[in-house]
Amino acid sequence: xNTTISAADRKGWMSLLATADxxxxxxxxxxxxxxxxxxxxxxxxxxxxxxxxxxxxTGAPFNLGxxxxxxxxxxxxxxxxxxxxxxxxxxxxAAMAAKIDALMQTxxxxxxxxxxxxxxxVERQTKKNARAAKAAATKVEFFTxxxxxx
Amino acid sequence: MYVAVKGGERAIxxxxxxxxxxxRGDTSVAELSLSQxxxxxxxxxxxVMAEGSLYDPxxxxxxxxxxxxxxxxxxxxxxxxxxxxxxxxxxQPVETGEMACDRRISAxxxxxxxxQVLGPxxxxxxxxxxxxxxxxxxxxxxxVSEPRQEATPHITEFxxxxxxxxxxxxxxxxxxxxxxxxxxxxxxxxxxxxxxTRGDEGFILxxxxxxxxxYARNHAFVGELRIGxxxxxxxxxxxxxxxxxxxxxxxxxxxxNQFKGSKTVPPQFTRGYGLVFGQSERKSIAMALxxxxxxWEELGEDNLGAPAQxxxxxxxxxxxxxxxxxxxxxxxxxYVDFQSELELVxxxxxxxxxxxxxxxxxxxxx
Numbered sequence: 001x002n003t004t005i006s007a008a009d010r011k012g013w014m015s016l017l018a019t020a021d022x023x024x025x026x027x028x029x030x031x032x033x034x035x036x037x038x039x040x041x042x043x044x045x046x047x048x049x050x051x052x053x054x055x056x057x058t059g060a061p062f063n064l065g066x067x068x069x070x071x072x073x074x075x076x077x078x079x080x081x082x083x084x085x086x087x088x089x090x091x092x093x094a095a096m097a098a099k100i101d102a103l104m105q106t107x108x109x110x111x112x113x114x115x116x117x118x119x120x121x122v123e124r125q126t127k128k129n130a131r132a133a134k135a136a137a138t139k140v141e142f143f144t145x146x147x148x149x150x
Numbered sequence: 151m152y153v154a155v156k157g158g159e160r161a162i163x164x165x166x167x168x169x170x171x172x173x174r175g176d177t178s179v180a181e182l183s184l185s186q187x188x189x190x191x192x193x194x195x196x197x198v199m200a201e202g203s204l205y206d207p208x209x210x211x212x213x214x215x216x217x218x219x220x221x222x223x224x225x226x227x228x229x230x231x232x233x234x235x236x237x238x239x240x241x242q243p244v245e246t247g248e249m250a251c252d253r254r255i256s257a258x259x260x261x262x263x264x265x266q267v268l269g270p271x272x273x274x275x276x277x278x279x280x281x282x283x284x285x286x287x288x289x290x291x292x293x294v295s296e297p298r299q300e301a302t303p304h305i306t307e308f309x310x311x312x313x314x315x316x317x318x319x320x321x322x323x324x325x326x327x328x329x330x331x332x333x334x335x336x337x338x339x340x341x342x343x344x345x346x347t348r349g350d351e352g353f354i355l356x357x358x359x360x361x362x363x364x365y366a367r368n369h370a371f372v373g374e375l376r377i378g379x380x381x382x383x384x385x386x387x388x389x390x391x392x393x394x395x396x397x398x399x400x401x402x403x404x405x406x407n408q409f410k411g412s413k414t415v416p417p418q419f420t421r422g423y424g425l426v427f428g429q430s431e432r433k434s435i436a437m438a439l440x441x442x443x444x445x446w447e448e449l450g451e452d453n454l455g456a457p458a459q460x461x462x463x464x465x466x467x468x469x470x471x472x473x474x475x476x477x478x479x480x481x482x483x484x485y486v487d488f489q490s491e492l493e494l495v496x497x498x499x500x501x502x503x504x505x506x507x508x509x510x511x512x513x514x515x516x
Contacts, residue, residue, distance in 0.1 A: 134252075
């Protein structure tokens, strides 16, 4: 088990997995060709998280509404624990996320990163950029018309 | 006398079978898929998520299909489903200042840094029916431009530089949760905002409109309206740190309102706030107007007796599921209730007739 993993690193891949498109994640995961032996520490369970906002965007918190989240936890043969917390109600997606989280703490990390996480990260950025590019095209360019006497 | 009856099981079964058939409609027409509803009726999906108070576009699409497009019925289905989910916890407050904005406009500051971004808006369309849509036309791709990389600041921040608008004091106070404790009054702003964001769009719109028409008027400018997505983070107990557990699309509206100041506060602008799941522009503006109207007391304004100033009135009637439940229950059998009323009316009439008879007899005798 690799013990040099930083919380920031782990947060990075867990966040990426939480919002990944399930069909795409499944394809990349299957393509990765790793099928670890594992036990459920917590089988996948769908639930909700209450999302909070802030008054005026910056003030005191208030409860905005819930979102669906599915979570689970696995333990690999060597005892490495993986957590899956994903948006939506897919148990299969949560399971993949937990297994990947576990593997990312083992010697298989480099392979999984290359086969699954890197493509996901690139595609996520591409998608975000495409949307931002469309928004940018709708930015208003004002021009001033001189009116009245000079 | 009333004898209890039972029955109607077969009628109910058959009614539901017919409902299923009617829901499907003409089978020679292709069936709607959930992804079609989710992608092409996205504003209906957004409304169901906002008022169902559960962010899940797939579930909202299913609810719309099952409810035959009746959005309040769909919201009802979502609310019912919501209660079956275990609650894993509360997210950290979303940082709307870090929103990836699809749209961001201000009616007060033309040259705000970050600019006016129209996004996919109905504004400036001519509201003429587009018959090309009936012909299943292809859509050209939207033009693109150099994407903005840096965060888009809130416009009220610029006003705060001059201290000309009230500040929203940052706090980590735990807000009340109306899904956990029954509402009591005064509810406080946190619970008011929770109630307004899940409240019926039509009702909130009507209340907001009443303030514009003069009931508790507090002239509002849209300081900023933004639509986009923000990450949702939650602390995971097993990890001891927070991760992003998802992303939600939000519409946020900040209004800038008149305020004349008081003995202790110099004249400055005040704020109303709206934040709603999904793209829901009308709702978020309406929410901000009603939020501001309900703040009359803390801002030292007069209570003019306007409906939009009455917290208890607004919050008690904003929820369309509660309203629907109570309203629609009156169509269900009330045979016993009505029987007792009927008895009462008959008795009153009998008494009145007897009295009239006695009086008439008395008069005749005289």
